[in-house]
Amino acid sequence: MNRDIIKELADCLADSSAVVIGAGAGLSASAGMSYAGRRFEENFPDFIARYHFSDMYSGGFYPFPSLEEHWAYWSRYIWINRYQDAPKPVYRDLLQLVKDKDYFVLTTNVDHCFQRAGFDKSRLFYTQGDYGLWQCARPCHNRTYDNAETVRRMVEEQKNLRIPSELVPRCPVCGGPMAMNLRCDSTFVQDAGWYRANERCRAFLQRHRGRHILFWELGVGGNTPGIIKYPFWQMTAENPKATYACINKIRAAAPPELAGRGISIEGDIGAVLALIAEEGAYDTGRTADLPHPHPTG
Template sequence: MEIVQMIRDAKVVLIGAGAGMSAAAGIDYTNTERFRQLFPIMYKRGFRNNYQLMGYQGLSPAIIWGYHAMHVQNVAYDNREAAVYQQLFSLVGDKEYFVITSNVDTMFEKNGFDPARIFTPQGNYKLMQCLRPCSDDTYDTRPILDKLLAHLDPVTHEISDASAIPRCPKCGGEMFMNVRGGRWFIEKPYEQQGARFQSWVHEHLHTPILIMDLGTGFNTPGVVRWPMEQITYHNPAAFLLRFNRDHPEVPAEIADRSLQLRGNIDELLAML
């Protein structure tokens, strides 16, 4: 199989992963049935998936933080090993690789990928920040989450004690996970990895490189999808493999150095 040989022969691999990669591992923000099972109270309130609650302002702090606590616990802590990530690691783990992902669930790290080779420009659920923000400080989510979950009403899924709702330890302002949701997002925790990523790309700009684009769509294409295409375009020795259920298309300018693989990523990788 041409793709198998291509991956086997590659010495340098760049992995670009979007929401479709985590969806293949069961973390699907569009899946109504999964949402109903995990968040039955929110389902009764009329919500049908996680995307509908991103940035939603119409709920009380007790309700929305009950949801956030359950969601972050599930995505960042409960979900650990996933076959699709481990299959990918089995293909590239012994190569010179780097990962850039728009996902904030730390699934790459939890499945064996070296944290020093992972760049997450959209943030990380395991960090919290002030929403103002009053400083560049970020805080470990775990103790904050533990406090929230200790006061999560098992029936209403609301936070029963207002003091458990996180407030900035410096200014007393509102807090949120350190994920890109507006101009308040604190970039500092990712600057070092961003610099490493840029250096790695420039180091390999004129050497053969296999680019594996997995599940990147058009929600935030400027974060991963378009950069993968641009790197392919500017490096004549690069080849792009795009694994995508809905949008495997590539620009005409790099079509002769690309393969479009339409399908579920877990099923595609399992065949390699």
């Protein structure tokens, strides 16, 4: 990685009238929110011993024999991924770069790291749900419910891979089981808060239409490109004053149609953000040194 591409993105960030951040799982991974390895092993040793799970994510799909065991697993999952701070300050570093800009965040992440880092709640749109919310599993109605207090009790009171039966969450309307408010199938509930955030995102984009805007993609993979990646490409293509920037550990690229207005950087997101901050704030002239640069345009 050379100084020029870091300076190009730092200058673009400084000159833009607005910034739209599109964030995927790679951003949280850079912040240390690993679902495997030591973090998984330290928090789920008993489940690993019994079921031989290889990582946190795959364990979440296991058909546990009872709701008590299901929520024993999921309460720990929720607690460390939603209510504990990320191990590394990547989200706070990102906020420092955009806090004085007119910004909005569109994210497929469900771990709430943006809000815990201090991002303005009214500038966030969690499109795929939130680990901190439950919904009726059926669902019989379109409301979601905060789970913080019950999850805390589940974690504290579970024994032998089970929570007390009285803590199993039940729908207050139909009495059936509750589920996570995560978009994994057609039962996902888009509640009133989801629609308000969607409208705020739409209004933000409309307000900055045709202006000098940076569409900044961070850690977005190929699982759901229709939510962030493809719309960012399209909106940049339609606005000659817009710039698209992509930072990802692997496969960071901009389409050839955005030649001259696309910036792509492969490397650790946290490390790249630190270099952007250094370049933008101090312009020390030190050479950036990250692997696999792929500037486009």
